[in-house]
Amino acid sequence: MIVSVASGKGGTGKTLVATSLALSLKDKHDVQLLDCDVEEPDDHIFMKPSITSSEVVSIPVPQVDEARCTYCGKCAEVCAYNAIAVITDKVLVFPELCHGCGACSYLCPENAIKEVGKEIGIVESGNADGVKFVHGKLSIGQPMAPPIIRKVKEKANKQGVVIIDSSPGTSCPVVEAIRGSDFCLLVTEPTPFGLNDLKLAVETVRKLDIPFGIILNRTGVGDNKTEEYCRKENIPILMKIPLDTKIARLYSQGIPLVKGIPEFRNDFLGLFDKIGDNT
Amino acid sequence: MKELVVLSGKGGTGKTSIVGSLAAIAQNKIMADCDVDAADLHLLLDPTVKEEYEFWSGRVAVIDEEKCIQCGLCQDLCRFDAISDTIDYFKIDPIACEGCSFCSHLCPVEAISMEDNLSGYWFVSDTRYGPLVNARLGIAQENSGKLVALVRQQARKIAENNKLDYIISDGPPGIGCPVISSLSGASLALLITEPTLSGIHDLERVLQVCNHFGVPSLTCINKYDLNEDNTKNIEDYCLKQGVAVVAKIPFDNVVTESIVQGVPVVEYSEGRVAVEIRGLWQCITETLAS
Incomplete structure (x- = not known):
């Protein structure tokens, strides 16, 4: 309950x-x-409480492999939070705006985006x-x-x-x-x-x-x-x-x-x- | 023009209570209520609403049952557990949906569309103390940070057009998105704490947020006589952090009585609380001028 x-x-x-x-x-x-x-x-x-375990909480944020990227702009187009922007030959990622939905990496036609964890806090457990x-x-x-x-x-x-x-x-x-x-x-x-x-x-x-x-x-x-x-x-x-x-x-x-x-x-x-x- | 945010x-x-009193004391200013999900400042300022606007923000996914082929791809890939399968169709939980639109992009039969979302309202009002901008986020809505940013932007616009000297913002509790949105770029933060262990712990965290965003801060200890040992600890802590404690307000039932009457406490009683808050505003204006 x-x-x-x-x-x-x-x-x-x-x-x-x-x-x-x-x-x-x-x-x-x-x-x-x-x-x-x-x-x-x-x-x-x-x-x-006596804390017995602690774990980091991360959200997945995009990391762009610029060697593969063709700057097509698909990632920026699908991001609902404006957390990724493409300007001619550069991709800018704003991790603090990212909600970690995964759309950009999944929908990238070149497979140029992988997700990396960004730490946003911790969870601690124990007994009291x-x-x-x-x-x-x-x-x-x-x-x-x-x-x-x-x-x-x-x-x-x-x-x-x-x-x-x-x-x-x-x-x-x-x-x-x-x-x-x-x-x-x-x-x-x-x-x-x-x-x-x-x-x-x-x-x-x-x-x-x-x-x-x-x-x-x-x-x-x-x-x-x-x-x-x-x-x-x-x-x-x-x-x-x-x-x-x-x-x-x-x-x-x-x-x-x-x-x-x-x-x-x-x-x-x-x-x-x-x-x-x-x- | 200087912007004070109270956190x-x-x-x-x-x-x-303190922002209400500062509104009564300060001259040539506008008030902004940046606590958009539980706003209370209007209960002290008795505003007359002059303008009301809708706040459309974020979108919500909707599945067209006719088109859906029940492949389940959307459900597999939604990171927010917003898509459930009922007996014979998939359904979006609008409360869980974060509006990322991932599902609408990947649906193979384009059965998912994104609908605009009315997230709340914001208002421009007149009060006997000057203009007020406040807002009401809809129940269980997201994007409180964006609504706070909008309230501040509108307050700043009015302040500039009317050549006002101060924006006094009543901030939300916590340290997350709406707090960051209330704080970033403000001239000064006034941190209200109380002499409880929780109060001290939470002051430390919000002060770190102010430092993180480079906003200078002052501290005010409310109900300081509730636990004078803790008050001493707060003063020591603030001294170490280089943050001035500019007021110590005693515990007094007149504060609650004034709230019940719906007036700022400085207009309700000229006692110790009022004297301290007047001194507080003096310190704030001196800090803002320096």
């Missing part, structure tokens, strides 16, 4: 929920935590306190997160419980992270920013046809419009976490909520039961 |  944790707005508590849910379930289930926020992966700060841990890290200056997210997700063992922590937003990295989940937890806070971005996140999970529920974090500030919205849309609020400086301080120190305040473990076990009822 | 790496550190 795959449970993903997402949010439109950043900083609403995805990492807090993903890490505490993993730690609460580990005695009862075979639990894997996949940190798919490969731009800013933070789960390791809380889980402190009885939880199997995997995360990906996008290299600095690289734009494309989805190929790394796909690599992290290849490690998923669907026989157990797989918890996926996603990046904020609603565009391609989020879609890549939560696609194929059995359930998605949307974490939000009761403020106008939280609500605006929650609505976008709800549209996203609905478009992907993933069952979902809400975790309302930092209750006690803001307004009650998020709860009104959930009631009207018939979206279940599965858990509430109060605004509490003690929780914020634990977070600031990199201590998972259920380790700092063990009573929360029951809330997360209850949350998991509710997820079961809603899938 | 953070980690989401939820206060970028939009």
Whole structure:
């Protein structure tokens, strides 16, 4: 079973929920935590995993053999990303624009293009306190997160419980992270920013046809419009976490909520039961 | 004309609240919301939309079932697992399709065509603080980087035509494509962090991105009193990196209250948060002038 944790707005508590849910379930289930926020992966700060394997993620980019090339321009014509250009007697490749689709090398009439791997990040796996841990890290200056997210997700063992922590937003990295989940937890806070971005996140999970529920974090500030919205849309609020400086301080120190305040473990076990009822 | 982009790496550190306040303080400027997939700045600036445009970008493959001979070549060669075979025909998953058009070029019976894709909308608005350019990327759409580039380009055009002094951009979280698109070529990046281990980790990564693209940066520590040991660590780290910490904003519920009221915090309260943000803008203008 795959449970993903997402949010439109950043900083609403995805990492807090993903890490505490993993730690609460580990005695009862075979639990894997996949940190798919490969731009800013933070789960390791809380889980402190011992990393046992590391692999480089590359995407295939074209390399042109100019001895064979006739500068016919076919590669530039078929590239949808303008990642390859032909000017009279020269071929220019812009690897940072390349999506690695393979069209240029396959369609080159002279067989002059081969693909070489370009490193865009790494995937690391290990163990953390009885939880199997995997995360990906996008290299600095690289734009494309989805190929790394796909690599992290290849490690998923669907026989157990797989918890996926996603990046904020609603565009391609989020879609890549939560696609194929059995359930998605949307974490939000009761403020106008939280609500605006929650609505976008709800549209996203609905478009992907993933069952979902809400975790309302930092209750006690803001307004009650998020709860009104959930009631009207018939979206279940599965858990509430109060605004509490003690929780914020634990977070600031990199201590998972259920380790700092063990009573929360029951809330997360209850949350998991509710997820079961809603899938 | 100078362009300031506000980034953070980690989401939820206060970028939009601070940009909203800078909009209220700064003179002769335009705002650009470069967070195109979860834009919030409009909630503080109460814009009146003057112009609305469609953003067509990227294409999506479509298989003509009549022509398809079900050879399966497209499925074999698609690197994005976007083509599935259902019981009696092949089908493209428009969400997985990256629009590379490889399949349309190699289909032996030309059964695959590429259709233009409406990816979102962008807007030019008036606000009581000056013009705003913002956008809305469609749900589950790609090309956020291109839409960010378009927002910046339009903001720059308006700034030049109206002889404005500043573009103030609210950036997206993370370090990937839309962040790079918000950052490259900007005059200065303001990095908003918070004194949490996650905040520090993410600040380090976004600062490396700024350095990579040669954009100078300043740091602001939001909610600095949440963990003063971590605040000290951020200050030490920034000192070592040669990045000035130009503001330390205390944790205060007035920030959330002002968001609920839909106004920038400097217009809601004249307390410690407002004083600090006013000082922040002073430091930014001095840095931009030097």
